[in-house]
Amino acid sequence: MSSADAVFGRSVPLARNPVAVPKQIRYRTPAVVALAFALATAGIVALASGAIPVSLADLVRNQANELHRAVLLEIRAPRVLLVGCVGAALALSGAALQGLFRNPLADPGLIGVSSGAALGASIMIVLGGGLAIASIMAPYLVPLAAIAGALLVTWFLYLFSTRYGQFSIVTIVLVGIATNALAGVGIGVLQYLSDDAGLRTLTFWMMGSFGRATWPTTTPAVLLMLLAAVPILLVARSLDLLQLGEAEALYMGVDVRRLKRSVVLSSAAAVGAGVALVGIVGFVGLVVPHLVRLAIGAGHRHLLPGAALLGATLTILADTLARTAASPAEIPVSLVTSALGAPFFLWLIARERPR
Amino acid sequence: MTLCAENVTLELGSKRVLTQASLEVVPSQVTALVGPNGAGKSSLVRLLCGEVTPGGGSVSAGGEPLERLGVREQARLRSVVSQHAAMAFDFYVDEVLAMGWIPDPADPADYDDACTEVVAQCQIGHLLGRKYKTLSGGERQCVQFARALLQIWRDACGGDVDVRYLLLDEPTANLDLGHEALVLGLARATTARNFGVLVVLHDIDMAAAFADHVVLLVDGVVAARDHRVTF
Numbered sequence: 001m002s003s004a005d006a007v008f009g010r011s012v013p014l015a016r017n018p019v020a021v022p023k024q025i026r027y028r029t030p031a032v033v034a035l036a037f038a039l040a041t042a043g044i045v046a047l048a049s050g051a052i053p054v055s056l057a058d059l060v061r062n063q064a065n066e067l068h069r070a071v072l073l074e075i076r077a078p079r080v081l082l083v084g085c086v087g088a089a090l091a092l093s094g095a096a097l098q099g100l101f102r103n104p105l106a107d108p109g110l111i112g113v114s115s116g117a118a119l120g121a122s123i124m125i126v127l128g129g130g131l132a133i134a135s136i137m138a139p140y141l142v143p144l145a146a147i148a149g150a151l152l153v154t155w156f157l158y159l160f161s162t163r164y165g166q167f168s169i170v171t172i173v174l175v176g177i178a179t180n181a182l183a184g185v186g187i188g189v190l191q192y193l194s195d196d197a198g199l200r201t202l203t204f205w206m207m208g209s210f211g212r213a214t215w216p217t218t219t220p221a222v223l224l225m226l227l228a229a230v231p232i233l234l235v236a237r238s239l240d241l242l243q244l245g246e247a248e249a250l251y252m253g254v255d256v257r258r259l260k261r262s263v264v265l266s267s268a269a270a271v272g273a274g275v276a277l278v279g280i281v282g283f284v285g286l287v288v289p290h291l292v293r294l295a296i297g298a299g300h301r302h303l304l305p306g307a308a309l310l311g312a313t314l315t316i317l318a319d320t321l322a323r324t325a326a327s328p329a330e331i332p333v334s335l336v337t338s339a340l341g342a343p344f345f346l347w348l349i350a351r352e353r354p355r
Numbered sequence: 356m357t358l359c360a361e362n363v364t365l366e367l368g369s370k371r372v373l374t375q376a377s378l379e380v381v382p383s384q385v386t387a388l389v390g391p392n393g394a395g396k397s398s399l400v401r402l403l404c405g406e407v408t409p410g411g412g413s414v415s416a417g418g419e420p421l422e423r424l425g426v427r428e429q430a431r432l433r434s435v436v437s438q439h440a441a442m443a444f445d446f447y448v449d450e451v452l453a454m455g456w457i458p459d460p461a462d463p464a465d466y467d468d469a470c471t472e473v474v475a476q477c478q479i480g481h482l483l484g485r486k487y488k489t490l491s492g493g494e495r496q497c498v499q500f501a502r503a504l505l506q507i508w509r510d511a512c513g514g515d516v517d518v519r520y521l522l523l524d525e526p527t528a529n530l531d532l533g534h535e536a537l538v539l540g541l542a543r544a545t546t547a548r549n550f551g552v553l554v555v556l557h558d559i560d561m562a563a564a565f566a567d568h569v570v571l572l573v574d575g576v577v578a579a580r581d582h583r584v585t586f
């Protein structure tokens with residue numbers, strides 16, 4: 001019978017289906033490009049605004065005075081770069097972790113990855129003083145400890161979720177509460193253990209702000225975050241396939257174990273490097289991937305770069321707001337992101353509730 | 356050149372799921388696997404996919420032990436429609452179909468052409484542009500079947516005819532009679548291109564009418580097998 005021909009034969013002339021490609025799919029590449037432009041704009045706005053008004057045009061024309069030059073290049077530039085990278089890292093890790101856990105609520109802050117990083121960093125701040133390590137390594141120590149902490153938590157969560165069945169949409173947040181509490185205990189114990197100087201550094205660090213961004217501290221963290229982003233962007237297609245289920249992804253040729261390892265490692269590195277410098281910035285990893293998904297769909301090849309760009313843009317804008325709203329005083333950035341993110345989170349829970 | 360499980364034994368948790376079971380998927384032929392719920396049919400399929408490794412016995416493809424083939428190599432050799440396919444995020448049907456296509460820079464076969472043909476054959480054109488999660492169970496199964504066809508499509512369209520395997524775990528469970536006939540007909544049609552098809556079915560009459568071989572699995576043991584058997 002000719003059904004074989006019907007399936008495989010080239011002889012059957014087929015009018016190409018004039019399929020209406022969904023708008024989200026058609027416009028997703030331009031959308032990512034638009035996000036890149038938005039990021040550039042946000043960066044320029046952030047550089048130009050602040051307690052001391054500085055004209056970028058003057059700087060470009062080399063007419064800026066010394067003070068303005070210093071404000072721009074030594075204070076604002078590293079800060080904007082760091083803010084952008086932290087925002088991008090959080091949003092990117094959020095998107096990747098959501099793909100890995102197949103759960104839209106897997107935000108590094110909510111599920112405890114950020115707290116794990118904070119615990120790691122605190123351990124290094126309080127107890128690391130005793131380590132005799134070359135001072136060149138010093139800027140890397142706290143970030144590395146933070147990464148180790150983030151890694152521990154992410155890995156634990158993953159094992160937990162595979163051991164006791166896939167997390168339901170909301171269960172992951174409950175597990176996150178427990179993880180956050182545990183990390184809180186650890187940090188509390190450290191505060192209790194540390195001497196006066198240690199306590200001061202720790203408290204100062206935990207208030208978490210971008211205010212202390214300088215080139216020597218910013219550069220290593222930014223490098224780490226950029227390095228961590230590469231493996232995540234490379235597994236975009238595998239993350240797509242994973243959404244059909246682990247077994248199905250394997251059937252379609254995804255080395256699932258390697259995929260998990262690289263997402264866990266990279267997102268922990270990205271989050272850890274950020275937390276080490278600026279403390280915990282909440283909700284970016286939750287809100288941003290969702291906004292991007294709403295706009296351009298769930299495919300990771302566009303979602304991941306889109307989330308990184310929008311994460312950077314929004315965090316830069318939040319930081320600019322935090323710097324300028326009560327200028328010359330500064331509101332903590334995490335206050336701004338949480339004020340915007342928490343209501344969004346509630347809305348999401350209502351929306352994602354199993355029906 | 357077959358995909359074959361020989362005397363496989365499998366324990367999951369503390370439960371013995373398969374005992375000394377053997378099954379062969381032969382190119383150009385359809386093998387039906389039937390048996391009651393919990394007999395171990397899906398487990399046997401998972402063994403043939405290399406997802407789990409047997410406690411005893413061996414699984415091989417074309418004489419090569421499955422462990423020696425890479426994950427990707429296996430994906431180009433066989434595709435699977437599993438009994439339960441989930442979907443976590445809101446993907447479009449178009450994207451789900453594209454997931455099946457394994458990109459290969461060395462082979463310029465055109466995805467659009469392949470997709471257009473498969474979509475037409477599976478009669479899912481009206482589902483394109485819809486979100487996968489909004490589809491009915493039967494519609495999802497049709498999309499998954501099309502996706503599985505696409506996964507091994509490229510080599511099927513090349514000049515040389517390679518051996519491929521299509522493993523279908525209850526592909527018709529949610530389908531109406533018309534779509535059941537369509538999917539099984541398409542599966543049968545692939546055998547003309549040297550595909551070996553394994554299909555898990557519950558309807559023994561249907562299996563006997565449709566398949567070249569029928570294997571009956573009861574409690575993890577192959578209780579009966581025959582060529583064109585009538586039970």
Ligand SMILES: Nc1ncnc2c1ncn2[C@@H]1O[C@H](COP(=O)(O)OP(=O)(O)OP(=O)(O)O)[C@@H](O)[C@H]1O
Nearest residue numbers: 367368370372391392393394395396397398399438
């Ligand atoms: N991970 C597991 N751990 C323990 N037992 C398992 C596991 N997976 C399957 N089983 C058991 O193995 C047996 C065979 O399961 P399998 O899914 O292969 O059955 P099946 O023949 O496909 O059934 P159905 O017709 O319902 O699809 C069942 O009794 C099941 O409970």
Ligand SMILES: [Mg+2]
Nearest residue numbers: 396397438524
């Ligand atoms: Mg089954």
